[in-house]
Amino acid sequence: MRVVHSPHEVYALVDFERRNGNRVGLVPTMGALHAGHISLVQQAKLQSDIVATTIFVNPTQFGPKEDFSKYPRTLESDLEKLDSVGCDIVFVPNSEQVYAPEHSTYVEPPKVANRWEGEIRPGHYRGVTTIVLKLFMMVPAQVAFFGRKDYQQVAVIRAMVEDLNLPIQIVTCDTIREPDGLAMSSRNRYLNDSERSRALSLSRALKAANSMVEEGCHNVADIENEMTKILLNAPVDSIDYARIVDGDTLEPLSEVTSPAVAIIAARLGTTRLIDNSILC
Ligand code: AMP
Numbered sequence: 001m002r003v004v005h006s007p008h009e010v011y012a013l014v015d016f017e018r019r020n021g022n023r024v025g026l027v028p029t030m031g032a033l034h035a036g037h038i039s040l041v042q043q044a045k046l047q048s049d050i051v052a053t054t055i056f057v058n059p060t061q062f063g064p065k066e067d068f069s070k071y072p073r074t075l076e077s078d079l080e081k082l083d084s085v086g087c088d089i090v091f092v093p094n095s096e097q098v099y100a101p102e103h104s105t106y107v108e109p110p111k112v113a114n115r116w117e118g119e120i121r122p123g124h125y126r127g128v129t130t131i132v133l134k135l136f137m138m139v140p141a142q143v144a145f146f147g148r149k150d151y152q153q154v155a156v157i158r159a160m161v162e163d164l165n166l167p168i169q170i171v172t173c174d175t176i177r178e179p180d181g182l183a184m185s186s187r188n189r190y191l192n193d194s195e196r197s198r199a200l201s202l203s204r205a206l207k208a209a210n211s212m213v214e215e216g217c218h219n220v221a222d223i224e225n226e227m228t229k230i231l232l233n234a235p236v237d238s239i240d241y242a243r244i245v246d247g248d249t250l251e252p253l254s255e256v257t258s259p260a261v262a263i264i265a266a267r268l269g270t271t272r273l274i275d276n277s278i279l280c
Helices: 007-019 035-047 075-084 124-138 148-163 186-190 193-198 200-214 220-233
Strands: 002-004 024-029 050-055 089-091 143-147 169-173 238-246 260-268 271-278
Touching: 002 007, 007 024, 007 050, 007 089, 007 124, 024 035, 024 124, 035 050, 035 075, 035 143, 035 169, 050 075, 124 148, 143 148, 148 169, 148 260, 148 271, 186 271, 193 200, 200 220, 200 260, 200 271, 220 238, 220 260
Parallel strands: 002 089, 024 050, 024 143, 050 089, 143 169
Antiparallel strands: 238 260, 260 271
C-alpha cells in the first residue's frame, strides 16, 4: 500500500495505472475509519483494479461552531485497516496542499443541497462539492464510492457530476450498522452510555416507518408523527428533522410515493447524528 501526501504524486500514480489499462476506484473519507468506510473500500475492490482512499478532514465543510478541531484523527489505525483490506493507494494531503492561503474558488452546490443538512448547516455542501471536485481532479479515478448513510450528500454529488459533466461514475453503497441497528459513524465515539442507548431511537424510528409503509400506510403525516414519537420517547435531546421526502429531489412528500426516503437528524448531548432509510 502506497501512502502519498502530494497531489502531484497521487495524480501521477493514478494516471500511470490508467495508462496501463487499470480501472481506478476512489473512496473519499475524513478518516477515523470504521466498518462503514471499510465496506466502501471492499466494494471498490470488487468494482475496480486499483483502489485509492483519501483521508482528509475538510475544513470548508464544517461550520464555525462545529467539531472540526475535535474531529477524531486516527491515522495510524486507519492505515492498518486500509492495508488489511488491500487498499492500494492512500492519499493523505496536508491542508495547505489542498487549500493554499490564496484559495478562493468554490463550487456552488446544486438545488438538491438546499434543504435539510443544507439549511441547518449553512455552507456545508459548498465545502463538500468543492473538496469532492478537487479530489476528483487530484485523483483522476474512473469511479468513486460513497455511503448511502449520507443520503443527501450522495444526491448532491450525483447532481454535481451530472451538471458539470464530470467524467466519473458514482456508486452508492449500503449503510453499515452496529448489531443493534445504530448506523456506524465516526461521531458515535463522542456518545456516552446514556446517549449511545438513546441514539438507537433513530434506527428504531426508521424501522417503524418502514413497517408502516409495508402495512399499507401511505400517509406521510402519520408516519412522521410516529417517527417523532419514538425519538421523543427515547428521548433524543433535540430533533432537527424527521421527515419523509422524495428520494430524488429531497422535497417533502405528503403521500408516500416511490421513490420515498425517511430522513432523520437528531442531537444527543453535543453530538449530532443523521440516518435514513429508503421506504419504497
Ligand atoms: P466521512 O469520513 O464521514 O466523510 O465518510 C466517508 C464516506 O463513508 C462517505 O461516503 C460516507 O457516506 C461513508 N460512510 C460513513 N458512514 C457509513 C456507514 N455507516 N455505512 C456506509 N458508508 C458510510
